[in-house]
Amino acid sequence: MIGFICGFVGAGGGMLLLILTSVLGYELKTAVFANRAAPETLNRVTGVILVILGGVIIIFSFLG
Numbered sequence: 001m002i003g004f005i006c007g008f009v010g011a012g013g014g015m016l017l018l019i020l021t022s023v024l025g026y027e028l029k030t031a032v033f034a035n036r037a038a039p040e041t042l043n044r045v046t047g048v049i050l051v052i053l054g055g056v057i058i059i060f061s062f063l064g
Helices: 002-009 013-023 039-063
Strands: none
Touching: none
16 A cells, blocks of 8 residues: 555655655564665665765756
């Protein structure tokens, strides 16, 4: 149901992850179906990816 709503309104996977972890209370490990990875590793990787994406968005907002 969450996937349908996110797809219907054009929200991406980040919105789905936010809903699963923040609203529904799933652990990050469960939300991304990464059963073999440690939660600390997932948190770090997710944080690094979000920082990189934020930097790219800032750069493109100044260029465009």
